[in-house]
Amino acid sequence: MSWTPNQIPPQDGRVAVITGANSGIGFHATRELAQRGAHVVMACRNEKKARQAMAEIRADIPNASLSFVPLDLSSQKSVRDAATLIRHQQEKIDLLLNNAGLMWLEEGLTEDGFEQQIGTNHFGHFTLTLQLLERMEKVPGSRIVTVSSIAHRGGKIHFDNLTLQGEYGRQKAYAQSKLANLMFAIELDRRLQQAGALTRSLACHPGISNTNLAVPGIVEQSPLKIGKVVDLVWPLFTQSAEKGAWPTLYAATSANAEGGHYYGPRGWFEAMGAPAPARARRYAQDAEKGQRLWQLSEQLTGEHYPHG
Numbered sequence: 001m002s003w004t005p006n007q008i009p010p011q012d013g014r015v016a017v018i019t020g021a022n023s024g025i026g027f028h029a030t031r032e033l034a035q036r037g038a039h040v041v042m043a044c045r046n047e048k049k050a051r052q053a054m055a056e057i058r059a060d061i062p063n064a065s066l067s068f069v070p071l072d073l074s075s076q077k078s079v080r081d082a083a084t085l086i087r088h089q090q091e092k093i094d095l096l097l098n099n100a101g102l103m104w105l106e107e108g109l110t111e112d113g114f115e116q117q118i119g120t121n122h123f124g125h126f127t128l129t130l131q132l133l134e135r136m137e138k139v140p141g142s143r144i145v146t147v148s149s150i151a152h153r154g155g156k157i158h159f160d161n162l163t164l165q166g167e168y169g170r171q172k173a174y175a176q177s178k179l180a181n182l183m184f185a186i187e188l189d190r191r192l193q194q195a196g197a198l199t200r201s202l203a204c205h206p207g208i209s210n211t212n213l214a215v216p217g218i219v220e221q222s223p224l225k226i227g228k229v230v231d232l233v234w235p236l237f238t239q240s241a242e243k244g245a246w247p248t249l250y251a252a253t254s255a256n257a258e259g260g261h262y263y264g265p266r267g268w269f270e271a272m273g274a275p276a277p278a279r280a281r282r283y284a285q286d287a288e289k290g291q292r293l294w295q296l297s298e299q300l301t302g303e304h305y306p307h308g
């Protein structure tokens, strides 16, 4: 029988931190976990949108336990401030969903000098995770789920030119960032096991889901009529944002989901369908490359794990 969110066990007493919880997959993951009794910390860059999302969830689930923490993953300072606040507010964290992401940005750098997509999607989550680990390591059953993408398959880590200077492409940068997400999740799991932590790290992807990720960008960049057509046609070729959240929820809560593994929709090209093990490119599983990315990430962010 296919997995559905009906199989999520009760989450009472559990704390989940979800990045990008106001929109798309993060929103639906927040809603499902809150419905089952978890307290969800919604870590979002836009407070107004986060409060609107909270109100929407509470309209259906009046007793939903939700809180907001400001987090801009493109700023290492904002990430550290958010982590400090979360550590202050939460004695333990059961789930960290590294979900937020952006795609196909024009060439540009974050305030820390990272290319924007890898700076936000990978380096932001790298620092957030390492900053929160002390609240997770000793929590039985705790999990970190990092959202990657089918796009990781077309990516490569440009170790000597992470900013893609002189060779920038929007899709190239996105694919690099999503490959980094997957390599991070796998290498993190190796390190957690070596350190004897009780936390496991898993990766997932939502297939192709109708969220705010792609369409606004396509519509904005296309001549008016094409943009409108894309807007109308896109939902026909994608699964709903709600269903897009299933692989994330499966990785976060299913007893059958294992640390170091990658989950996505089981349908054609892994674009749609119920959650199942997904195909991680061999490059993403290469331990040497995973360690190299880890060490580079430590060097560039100043965060380390195992600590000391």
Ligand SMILES: NC(=O)c1ccc[n+]([C@@H]2O[C@H](COP(=O)([O-])OP(=O)(O)OC[C@H]3O[C@@H](n4cnc5c(N)ncnc54)[C@H](OP(=O)(O)O)[C@@H]3O)[C@@H](O)[C@H]2O)c1
Binding pocket: 019, 020, 021, 022, 023, 024, 025, 026, 043, 044, 045, 046, 049, 071, 072, 073, 074, 075, 099, 100, 101, 102, 103, 120, 147, 148, 149, 150, 205, 206, 207, 208, 209, 210, 211, 212, 213, 214, 244
């Ligand atoms: N949808 C798909 O088909 C698809 C496919 C493969 C992978 N993914 C991955 O799925 C994840 C969720 O995306 P989605 O599809 O749900 O898209 P979405 O609806 O656009 O949601 C993305 C979320 O990330 C947040 N975000 C963006 N930049 C941020 C930053 N600098 N700091 C903090 N939060 C930031 C957004 O905040 P704002 O609302 O303020 O912009 C939003 O809450 C992403 O990692 C994406 O790469 C999606």
